[in-house]
Amino acid sequence: MNKFYVASSFRNMDAVMYVSKQLVHQGYMYTYDWTKNVKAREGNTLLLEDLKVIGQHEKNAVKESDFIVVILPGGKGTHIELGIALGLGNKIFLYSSDRAIDHVETTSTFYHLPEVEKCYGTLDELVDKIITQLPINHEV
Template identity: 70%
Template sequence: MKKFYVASSFRNMDAVNYVTNQLVNKGYVHTYDWTKNAQGRDEKTFTFEDLKEIGQKEKDAVIKSDFIVVLLPGGKGTHIELGIALGLGKKTFLYSLDGALDQVEKASTFYHLPEVEKCYGKLDELVDKIAAQMLLSQEIS
């Protein structure tokens, strides 16, 4: 089954965990759960050694993934993870609840590349869209 990674921020952990659980329940393999790094910790309590280790794990997880999901608004590393995925030609599902993806003053040029699928609506709709596209890509290949 296809492998995935979810990029976002600590403030979106509930949404990250929801999407992750829904995709895992559909049989997809999650490459790394960065939300576990926050359990019982504040962002300010990480050391540089912690950041180095976590950064390596996140980079490796993006590389191992067949696709990534980016939930906006993101954190400090979210757009770096997006950049790694785009540089490797990974399918990317970019989600925004508020439609910021189509507002020129808020959107990145990279949001409009062909490997980026812009997604809106409820998280269940996002998961359904991912599953449908992954099934279609399997049928084509």
């Protein structure tokens, strides 16, 4: 269980890049780095065909992952990616820096399913939780 995907929004790019870098450094395999989609981020040269290609890459990455990390608040695709992972029965680490996921008016029913591990605190604490719960087997 060492392949992962990070779902979030472009406004959380620094957090996504930090978490993914830390996990890769520990030996986990990142299935797709959507933060490199400069055209989508800039928004002015993006075509519908580009969205189709990006969407296919993201869907495949979630399907190939053993677990996903969701960093809230998410973008438009974040909850679709969460849904794909839930449908596949994958482990999900749901990170909320402000604990909004614990308030009825700002939460989702899906955040409270058994396969969703709610995470709070710092990004380092999130990474530590993942490493503790899903350790890499370094045996050859």
